[in-house]
Amino acid sequence: MRYTEFTPFDLWLLTQGLGVTIGLFLATSLLGVLIGVVWGVIRFYRVPVLTQLITFVSEILKNSPVLVQLFLVFFGFPGLLKMNVTPVTAALITLSANTAAFVYVIAVSAIESIGRDQIEAARVFGLTRWQVLRHVIAPQAAAFSIGPLTALLVNQLQVTSLISVIGVMDLAKIGANLNLRTLKPFIVWTAVGILYYLAAKLVAMLGSALEKRLRAHSAFRGL
Amino acid sequence: MLKVENVKKAFGDVIVLDGVNLTVSPGEVVSILGSSGSGKSTLIRCINGLEKLNDGRITVDDFDVSKPRDLAEARKRSGTVFQLFNLYPHMTALQNITLAPVEVLKRPKAEAEAEGRALLASVGLGDRADAYPSQLSGGQRQRVGICRALAMKPRYLLLDEVTSALDPEMTAEVLAILAKLATDGTTMLFVTHEIEFARQISDRIVFLEKGKLLVDLPAEQFFAPDGGLAQPRVAQFLSKMRKD
Ligand SMILES: Nc1ncnc2c1ncn2[C@@H]1O[C@H](COP(=O)(O)OP(=O)(O)OP(=O)(O)O)[C@@H](O)[C@H]1O
Ligand SMILES: [Mg+2]
Numbered sequence: 001m002r003y004t005e006f007t008p009f010d011l012w013l014l015t016q017g018l019g020v021t022i023g024l025f026l027a028t029s030l031l032g033v034l035i036g037v038v039w040g041v042i043r044f045y046r047v048p049v050l051t052q053l054i055t056f057v058s059e060i061l062k063n064s065p066v067l068v069q070l071f072l073v074f075f076g077f078p079g080l081l082k083m084n085v086t087p088v089t090a091a092l093i094t095l096s097a098n099t100a101a102f103v104y105v106i107a108v109s110a111i112e113s114i115g116r117d118q119i120e121a122a123r124v125f126g127l128t129r130w131q132v133l134r135h136v137i138a139p140q141a142a143a144f145s146i147g148p149l150t151a152l153l154v155n156q157l158q159v160t161s162l163i164s165v166i167g168v169m170d171l172a173k174i175g176a177n178l179n180l181r182t183l184k185p186f187i188v189w190t191a192v193g194i195l196y197y198l199a200a201k202l203v204a205m206l207g208s209a210l211e212k213r214l215r216a217h218s219a220f221r222g223l
Numbered sequence: 224m225l226k227v228e229n230v231k232k233a234f235g236d237v238i239v240l241d242g243v244n245l246t247v248s249p250g251e252v253v254s255i256l257g258s259s260g261s262g263k264s265t266l267i268r269c270i271n272g273l274e275k276l277n278d279g280r281i282t283v284d285d286f287d288v289s290k291p292r293d294l295a296e297a298r299k300r301s302g303t304v305f306q307l308f309n310l311y312p313h314m315t316a317l318q319n320i321t322l323a324p325v326e327v328l329k330r331p332k333a334e335a336e337a338e339g340r341a342l343l344a345s346v347g348l349g350d351r352a353d354a355y356p357s358q359l360s361g362g363q364r365q366r367v368g369i370c371r372a373l374a375m376k377p378r379y380l381l382l383d384e385v386t387s388a389l390d391p392e393m394t395a396e397v398l399a400i401l402a403k404l405a406t407d408g409t410t411m412l413f414v415t416h417e418i419e420f421a422r423q424i425s426d427r428i429v430f431l432e433k434g435k436l437l438v439d440l441p442a443e444q445f446f447a448p449d450g451g452l453a454q455p456r457v458a459q460f461l462s463k464m465r466k467d
Binding site for chain 1: 307327
């Protein structure tokens with residue numbers, strides 16, 4: 001039997017879908033930023049082999065479709081690694097890695113944006129590479145990268161909708177189910193679109209608030 | 224003692240330092256003159272460990288800058304003031320000064336800050352401790368740069384054309400501070416184009432030409448007709464500088 005009308009319960013389903021989307025987004029963003037920054041630091045120390053490997057992996061991740069990566073993890077890993085990969089695990093792995101690849105690029109350019117001369121000054125006064133990174137480079141690099149990072153995360157939030165394809169019950173998947181049941185695509189996808197939009201707006205606002213704080217804390221304004 | 228022994232440095236095929244020997248004893252002020260591209264900055268950068276030597280040896284109080292084990296100790300003993308200040312733009316004047324004492328010398332923060340403020344006051348910046356570099360004039364920035372170096376209590380102060388990015392008024396304010404440091408007995412290795420000033424404050428003046436140290440003389444002899452001026456290159460250089 002088909003229910004073709006909307007019920008209040010559908011709102012609850014949408015909220016749940018939004019929750020899954022945001023939860024996965026937060027988890028993969030956190031992991032992605034963490035991994036991407038660590039990769040950036042490894043490159044800063046010019047660790048041989050590892051640096052080249054990271055650059056290579058990041059290139060691959062940036063230049064192939066997320067959907068393909070997702071299929072590779074979801075369908076390819078179980079056979080290859082003899083492990084069970086649930087849709088959520090596949091989503092976590094794929095989205096984190098993809099975010100990390102782009103965060104790596106942002107981290108590298110942020111680190112490289114810091115003037116050589118300041119770094120040389122810090123070295124001459126005896127600071128270790130780690131102290132230079134922590135006290136001279138990191139605060140400025142963070143302020144520099146928060147803008148591009150926010151733009152990236154807003155985009156990655158939209159990218160999460162791809163995981164509905166492998167059956168994760170996220171906002172897009174709930175929307176698809178609802179659409180099948182009600183046969184009212186215009187209303188369903190408008191509602192889903194608005195929810196994505198609101199979530200993205202929230203991310204953008206948090207980003208710019210953080211940027212203001214970081215820049216106030218390190219209140220320098222170019223020259 | 225700061226000792227530069229037979230130092231050679233090349234960038235690719237270009238030989239920039241070609242067997243330089245130089246000694247600076249505690250309390251001395253030694254000025255380095257030489258035309259553009261003669262290798263003055265490179266020599267300073269070799270002494271503070273920013274460039275690797277191709278040959279020869281540099282020791283700061285017997286710590287060899289080419290030995291990774293010694294470099295940290297050598298760097299603690301020399302302080303550098305840069306031509307373009309090289310301040311940390313995200314830190315206030317005071318934070319610029321206290322970073323290395325706190326992180327490298329492990330001085331208590333409060334102590335380092337008190338000393339930093341005293342240093343700033345001594346160069347006439349007592350009220351600008353919390354200003355960021357972008358809020359300071361060039362002359363003020365360079366005074367912060369000098370305080371930053373002095374805060375490490377270096378035995379040797381290395382200065383590379385520290386006034387050449389400044390206008391005459393700011394140059395005067397920075398030179399006044401350096402003159403006072405010289406009088407107080409600070410050991411300085413001083414790269415400059417300020418010939419008259421070098422003559423006033425230096426114990427010795429050396430002349431670098433195409434990576435070779437042509438002349439190393441007491442200041443007054445450097446300008447004597449039978450001293451430095453006997454060298455045609457030095458005479459040429461001095462007359463050119465005076466014309467500019
Ligand atoms: N990193 C580098 N790579 C290649 N060549 C360099 C490098 N640094 C300096 N040189 C070259 O070494 C030579 C000496 O440069 P250096 O900066 O030591 O001269 P200088 O005496 O300080 O000149 P100036 O009075 O203009 O500051 C120059 O020919 C310069 O082009
Ligand atoms: Mg120079």
